[in-house]
Amino acid sequence: MVGEVPYPYDPGAFPPFAVTADVALFTIGNNALQALLIERGREPFLGARALPGGFVREDEDLRDAAARELAEETGLHAGPWYLEQLAAYGSPDRDPRMRVVTVAFWAVCASLPASPRGGGDAAAANLLPVEDIERGAVRLAFDHARIVADAVERIRSSMEHTALAAGFCPPEFTIRQLREVYETVWGVSLDPGNFQRYVRESGVFEPSLALSAPGRDDTRSEPGRPASLWTARRTESGRPAKAVRRLARPGGKQARNR
């Protein structure tokens, strides 16, 4: 074998690219699906919104870069989020300055500090309703509108067969909280009774034993029977895993064109 660099490439044999990692972080706030965006403080796209992101470092894994950018932008470290890669976007003209390939990630989390101000990065970060973005009411930089659209589609689809919806909730949650996540992200209204059955029998979630539900009456003051708490079941693949499908209720919100 050779030394430091066993089989060096001819330095001129390949075109150099810049590689960035961008993250579309979603959360639910104000009864709507929200995306974390920053306001660009310089050209190009000065004043437009953009996804948190930046150059991948020399010896940094793509995923680590995405997590780092997210942490820098939200101020939250040891992120309480669920992060997954979406795809690479590398159209030759996506950045007017030079050839940049970005690896996009999507993430979901339960909540965010009221004002997730940039923890040192240039501009301020804030949450904007996905509905506004889908309507084209938000000016997004580069191809970030497409990235957000693709991420939302992936999330909506993934929620049908996995416990992803739990990523929008605290570690333990009530069935109602979970149902409201589905209703908000999918833009539909679900039947509470049938949804209860789904959560109970799908194998995707499981009741939170420990300081479970009925009996933990500490300082609650809402009327009605207290709800039990649930968690996402540890991912044991190799299971059927039922889907949520059409639990919609008759007079509910108008479903999007899925």
Next chain:
Amino acid sequence: MVGEVPYPYDPGAFPPFAVTADVALFTIGNNALQALLIERGREPFLGARALPGGFVREDEDLRDAAARELAEETGLHAGPWYLEQLAAYGSPDRDPRMRVVTVAFWAVCASLPASPRGGGDAAAANLLPVEDIERGAVRLAFDHARIVADAVERIRSSMEHTALAAGFCPPEFTIRQLREVYETVWGVSLDPGNFQRYVRESGVFEPSLALSAPGRDDTRSEPGRPASLWTARRTESGRPAKAVRRLARPGGKQARNR
């Protein structure tokens, strides 16, 4: 605005990466799912198998680069394949020579020239059974074993709700051909009667009108009622689209651990 390069980056502000496009092409041959691989002719991983791929050119779109590499490797141009991006792979140590981020694609096609020899590229390309790869019986270069595994999983999953299986068939195909694709890729045995019903009622496929089936007896010589021909239905999203799910038949092949 400025001229050629409106907002130039500081050349030293970002680490240069090499970006490549790799393609995992699958087809069905010999009653098994097969992947197109080349044999590496140089270090590192001399002698190991690798996915067709190479550097993305200066002004080339990622997808175009993938299609180009595929065409160069198979000798087929104007590819009769279905090509879609899988994900980016960019672990800092995935290539011992330098920092390379690869954008992986997966593709499926109906058939390939008997011996898809490299159309000019270094090594010979040939098809290897995915089963062997999954079993670890094939030495793959870099992280290509993971890429193949991810691609196979994506394909198996996608086939459940889309017409992707038709990508393994000629433009027009019989229901039996289509069923054999599912059986081969999923490693299960499906009930012919129930599968017929699925094809007929799922909305994913549609009967090939034109020179349809019963009546096109030109030079056939197989016994039995002649099969009608079908095609993938033009993608009209916004439809329910039934899933293939468990049409398995009792004594069929052992299903993989899905």
Next chain:
DNA sequence: CTTTTAATTGTCAATATGACAATATATGGA
């Protein structure tokens, strides 16, 4: 014309889903 082979359709029980009623368990006030 009969046998053989494969495609296609039909039947029926077991499940799953959608709609909605009934019951359980809290809070708050009379």
Next chain:
DNA sequence: TCCATATATTGTCATATTGACAATTAAAAG
């Protein structure tokens, strides 16, 4: 304490879908 109110949770039942498998159709071969 008892009742009205508000949720959570469980049941019921008609309908739709799925799995298993029988029956029918349409060709080739002898």
